[in-house]
Amino acid sequence: MRRVVMALTGAIVGSGTIPDVVPRSWLERWLSPPADHRPLQIVHGIAPDGKGPAGMAQMVPGAGSDSAIESGMRRYRDLGLGGIVCNVMFKDYMRSEPAWDALVQAVRACRDLGLVAWIYDEDGYPSGAAGGLVLEGNPEFEALELARDTAAAQPFIVRPAYEFTHASNNYYAARRYVNLLDDRAVRKFVSVTHEAYRRRLGAELGGTVKAFFTDEPSLITVNLGQIPESARRNVPIRDPPDPAAKPLPAVPWAYDLSERYRERYGADLLDVRRSLFEGDTDGDRTVRRRYWALIADLVAERYFGGIQRWCAGAHVASSGHILWEEALMHHPALYGNALKALSRMDVPGLDELSSDPSAVLHGHWMTAALPASAAMLTGGRRVFTEVSDFSEKMSGTGPASLARMQATAAWQAAMGVTDFTLYYGIADRSAEDYRAYCDYVGRLNAVLKEARLDPDVLLYYPIHDLWAEYRPVADPLNLGSQTQRAQKLVGSFNATGTALTHAQVPFCLTDHEFLAKASVRSGRLQIRGHGFRAIVLPEGAELPEAASRRLAQFESGGGIVLRDGPEGRITSQTLRRDLRPDYALAPEHDGIVLGRFVRERRPIVVIVNAGASPYAGTLSVARAGLWTIMDPATASVRTSSVVDGGAGVAISLAASQAVILVGPPARR
Numbered sequence: 001m002r003r004v005v006m007a008l009t010g011a012i013v014g015s016g017t018i019p020d021v022v023p024r025s026w027l028e029r030w031l032s033p034p035a036d037h038r039p040l041q042i043v044h045g046i047a048p049d050g051k052g053p054a055g056m057a058q059m060v061p062g063a064g065s066d067s068a069i070e071s072g073m074r075r076y077r078d079l080g081l082g083g084i085v086c087n088v089m090f091k092d093y094m095r096s097e098p099a100w101d102a103l104v105q106a107v108r109a110c111r112d113l114g115l116v117a118w119i120y121d122e123d124g125y126p127s128g129a130a131g132g133l134v135l136e137g138n139p140e141f142e143a144l145e146l147a148r149d150t151a152a153a154q155p156f157i158v159r160p161a162y163e164f165t166h167a168s169n170n171y172y173a174a175r176r177y178v179n180l181l182d183d184r185a186v187r188k189f190v191s192v193t194h195e196a197y198r199r200r201l202g203a204e205l206g207g208t209v210k211a212f213f214t215d216e217p218s219l220i221t222v223n224l225g226q227i228p229e230s231a232r233r234n235v236p237i238r239d240p241p242d243p244a245a246k247p248l249p250a251v252p253w254a255y256d257l258s259e260r261y262r263e264r265y266g267a268d269l270l271d272v273r274r275s276l277f278e279g280d281t282d283g284d285r286t287v288r289r290r291y292w293a294l295i296a297d298l299v300a301e302r303y304f305g306g307i308q309r310w311c312a313g314a315h316v317a318s319s320g321h322i323l324w325e326e327a328l329m330h331h332p333a334l335y336g337n338a339l340k341a342l343s344r345m346d347v348p349g350l351d352e353l354s355s356d357p358s359a360v361l362h363g364h365w366m367t368a369a370l371p372a373s374a375a376m377l378t379g380g381r382r383v384f385t386e387v388s389d390f391s392e393k394m395s396g397t398g399p400a401s402l403a404r405m406q407a408t409a410a411w412q413a414a415m416g417v418t419d420f421t422l423y424y425g426i427a428d429r430s431a432e433d434y435r436a437y438c439d440y441v442g443r444l445n446a447v448l449k450e451a452r453l454d455p456d457v458l459l460y461y462p463i464h465d466l467w468a469e470y471r472p473v474a475d476p477l478n479l480g481s482q483t484q485r486a487q488k489l490v491g492s493f494n495a496t497g498t499a500l501t502h503a504q505v506p507f508c509l510t511d512h513e514f515l516a517k518a519s520v521r522s523g524r525l526q527i528r529g530h531g532f533r534a535i536v537l538p539e540g541a542e543l544p545e546a547a548s549r550r551l552a553q554f555e556s557g558g559g560i561v562l563r564d565g566p567e568g569r570i571t572s573q574t575l576r577r578d579l580r581p582d583y584a585l586a587p588e589h590d591g592i593v594l595g596r597f598v599r600e601r602r603p604i605v606v607i608v609n610a611g612a613s614p615y616a617g618t619l620s621v622a623r624a625g626l627w628t629i630m631d632p633a634t635a636s637v638r639t640s641s642v643v644d645g646g647a648g649v650a651i652s653l654a655a656s657q658a659v660i661l662v663g664p665p666a667r668r
Helices: 024-031 066-078 097-113 183-204 257-265 269-276 282-314 328-335 338-342 357-362 365-377 390-395 402-414 431-448 463-469 484-502 512-517 545-556 572-579
Strands: 004-008 040-043 083-086 116-120 144-148 156-160 209-215 250-253 317-321 347-352 384-387 419-422 457-460 508-510 519-521 524-527 530-532 534-537 560-563 584-586 592-599 602-609 615-620 625-631 636-644 649-653 658-662
Touching: 024 431, 040 116, 066 083, 066 097, 083 097, 097 116, 097 183, 116 183, 144 269, 183 209, 183 282, 209 282, 209 384, 257 269, 257 282, 269 282, 282 317, 282 328, 282 338, 282 463, 317 384, 328 338, 328 463, 328 484, 338 365, 347 365, 347 402, 357 365, 357 402, 357 484, 365 484, 365 508, 384 402, 402 431, 402 592, 402 602, 402 658, 431 592, 431 602, 431 658, 457 484, 463 484, 484 572, 512 524, 512 545, 519 545, 524 545, 545 560, 560 572, 602 615, 602 649, 649 658
Parallel strands: 040 083, 040 419, 083 116, 116 209, 209 317, 317 347, 347 384, 384 419, 457 508, 457 534, 534 560
Antiparallel strands: 004 636, 144 156, 144 250, 519 524, 524 530, 584 615, 592 602, 602 658, 615 649, 625 636, 625 658
């Protein structure tokens, strides 16, 4: 690999100076980011009483007046936002005509002001219940579980999944939930919710309204534990849990699940249901793999796919995020296969509750890697985040500073995020800081939104193995309750993903299904236009036959396969040694996050200091020519001359600082 050195030259770009170093269209958007590059504020209340958006101060008076709502939207624009994520007010949800009128006024005001709107599809969360309207008149659409009580004469029962689940233990409301496996329930949810928005907003869909946002839907049948009692006291109890309900191990169930199992596998699921809870024979493991593969397909097709199909017909994007993205052991119970569920969104997303940028170094990489990988594996580009400083405010260390907010945006953008939706409190910081944050996000997108993610390493997502290992438990699920093999798989996956992040090696997740469908050309695994030269396997991963054949073909053709295990642990140091990445820091540093992109044949590198200390060193790059260094915090743009040989480009980053490096275009 050729190493080149970058010598820093050039000057700061001002509003009247645009040097001819990167395409003019990029720089024009860099200096003045358009609305669709900027963040959207999440606004759950567009009030019909003249107060405008909930939480907004000093609104123009006048009950239900257009001027009050338009004033609120104008203030959002003046704060640097690109628009809003909104919904009809939760009070008298879906049934208040004044609330509908206020929402329509707000969307039209966004249109007139050049702002973007997304629709939030639920009364709070988790999405799917339409505030209880889906179950109203159809109690059979409630989430179901097959539970096992070994102390009972008849140990297996099908019952509603409510007590001990996320439905009764969340920060919004305790209320019964719908069954995402039930196609009838999903059709009613779409009819009650999405169709109501289509009737009210009409031609705004696909114009001002760009997407629908579904929030933390899940299969629900797992005990996630209690939220803190201090918070629980403030949560409305809409459906009182049954105090006599017994916590039991359980798996998701649906009215036609046995029929679908027999249709696919030619076997009776009820005859082998014990294997869903226990057993270590090959037969037991086969039953579990078959069951969870079916569950994954049904929830992806019926819920996420159902919404995606409706959105396509309405000319909007389907989007949203899932629950507990960072907890791999929970993925079978909550989704069957979280990567597959996210792959059925046009703009897959994540929920980032912390604005401490160092969180990415300690596991939060997983929250962004899942949706970014789902986008890459399906040929998409856009990835969204719901971001806030919730964790800091709950712990008493918030609100987050501007620098930390910006660094949190930068590491997410480096991993692929393009669409930022905000739960930051506007009143928690100055208008100047809010504008600076929104400008920062806009500048990131000016360069990155239309760029293609360009990692060349895969990390294997071992969901196929976890299907065989997962054992439902009555108590809150934790890794210690699972088999030794499951613990090894999850521990190794988490460790290798962290090592890749620390080593500044961008990567894409792949499961066995996407791997089996890949092609091998010129020593690379080819998936949807992305070529990968290496794959990292967690310890204990056993690929099914089709994926194993593809991996063998890749390896025999010169592809790099790294296997974690006791004979050779994968660390950031071994990754740098074995992969010899194109962009390498000297001295090595585990606190820097790096993202790779390509746009108009130009390589783009994003470097983010997610640690608490400054960094000074060099970065080797792989192409000579004129490079550009762009700082999204200051809008500065510098040029640099790159020549063959030498140690690399001088890099100096304060804590929470990020820069974007744009290289010269490749020759055709």
